[in-house]
Amino acid sequence: MATSQTLSKAFGNLLGGRFRVLQAVAEDNHTQTYLVEDTIAAEMPRWIAKSFCLINKTNLQLDWARSLFRSEVPKLQQLSDRSNDFPKITTYFEQEEEFYIVEEAIDGTRLSDELVKGRLYNESEVINFLQQLLTSLHIAHSANMVHGDINPRNLIRRKHDEISNHHFVLTNFAVLKGIYATTAQKGVVLGTPSYMPFEQALGHFTPSCDIYALGLTAIQLLTGLHPSQIVHREALNLLNWQMGVMIRPELAEILNRMVKRHPEDRYQSAQEILYDLDNLPPDQDFQEFQMPKLVFSEGFGENMGRWAIALICLAGVAWGVVTFLNLPKLVINPSSTPTLTPTAVPPQALATNYQLRQTLKGHNGWVRAVAFFPNGFSFASGSYDRTLRLWNVRDNQPFETLSKHFGSISGINAIAVHPNGNTFATACIDKSVKLWNFRSGQPINNLEGHEGQVYSVAYSPNGKTLVSASADKTIKLWNWRKAEVWQTFEGHQDKVVAVVFHPDGKKIASASFDRTIKIWDINTGKEILTINGHNAPINAIAFSPNGNFLASGSQDQTVKIWDANTGKLLQTLSGHTGNVLAVAISRDANMIASGGADKTIRLWDVKKGQLLQILDNHEAQILSLSFSPKDQTLVSGSADRTVKVWQL
Structure with a gap:
């Protein structure tokens, strides 16, 4: 001292x-x-x-x-x-x-002072809190800096932003404590014990420690419970904190994964959590029912009997609400186009019989992208672990792992393969599009120009141009050989997360979080058509191989099929119980595959609008899908860090 x-x-x-x-x-x-x-x-x-x-x-x-x-x-x-x-x-x-x-000298209020006053955050406030702090952590971790001591005392909300619940400033990096934690003082712990995971106490100082501490802080904001009051349930590998807290189960799952006891079970990056938060389902189910919140005082033990009765009552009410919310929902479409709600079909009567052939492991992060090569048996997978892997569906091991040792510094959102199969492109979190040679595995170019992360990329049918979509709300058309931008398409009001070429090569379609699909003329850069109909942000789109229709998947939990020329709604496919995150269309255009946050892949009959089969072997949300151009083989990438191969 x-x-x-x-x-x-x-x-x-x-x-x-x-x-x-x-x-x-x-x-x-x-x-x-x-x-x-x-x-x-x-x-x-x-x-x-x-x-x-x-x-x-x-x-x-x-x-x-x-x-x-x-x-x-x-x-x-x-x-x-x-x-x-x-x-x-x-x-x-x-x-x-x-x-x-x-x-x-920051003019503001420490988060710890708010907690002392008994202030609890609601679900929306916690989501905003996480989004801001995770963005801060992404900046720090990208610079190879770990905070190491995230807790309410080290978070200061600037005074002029108190009404809007941010902007929080992250203070007191633990690394500075190392100045006095010399070789003669190895007992000094860098961080605050109540908020640190066990591996940090053992001296392992990683970004995962920040994710754990931030998750605990968010739970404290929701519950009022100090981390020392939360019991770890060893058998379930969970912290016991959810009693009396009414939040969407998807948000609870995110928080639980942030505070997993073992670091390999946690999210591996702030970017992964931000993606999950962006894709939370609509919260209308919770808007009309507000559960009372309990704040334990310092002497809560004296009133334990009364609290126990209250908690039992709350548990009963919560059980009733959860049961009600999980009943089958009646889907009412306000438009004149009827919504097709598939009839449950016994497994033996399914029109398709896809079987899981292989589970391919090797990625250490979410598998955000999968794409087949023209030969029909080779495909690439891209992950938030900053690697690309090239696979053969006939084997169960990657024949090449790319990216980390070639200077890639960013996670991968999407993959596009050139029509000749010799090159492929990746859409990256670091705002770039990277081009790769299939045979050598070497990067051949880097396309820079977007001001936000690139979510999607696609080659033209003749392979001469490439198009990319970004969080900066724009789409860019590239001469990829010269790394030149030929055209920038502007018109969306929110980030553009998907872009595809029409099979005629003259048009592109883009999908955005502004809930619209836009069709563009690539020669003029002009918008041809805007398609409205989804009630939430759109995550994925795909043209049919014949160009007759377009499929889209949305956070409104539906897949919609549109006439590619007029934009008329042809079918609405309902059945997912979470956001639809990926769509793919079979080579004969008769079947659509959709992947969702509900951990399922659903196969649909395009003409009848009926559900054919549900594939539910993944352990986390489905992020990417690709059909083979040669047969009916389907590959899927998931947040469970695996790639699965499905075949008839």
């Missing part, structure tokens, strides 16, 4: 020859925080100065701390320059064998 002599010496003196100490504002065993004023720059006169000191200042310990300070603080400074999600660091220095960082 900083001594009174150290403190009195600091008062009245200048730190770094520039910053005058006004008052001490915080103190712990090895750090002291001061409010200081800048005696040189008047535009931002007040800052926070943090000093890190060693108790036993041996030469070895000082050299170790000095090396860490000089290597890590510049990284934090660069991070603060990139985003206001982190306190701006103006300077850092060493003075009298103590290490100082001077950062902005």
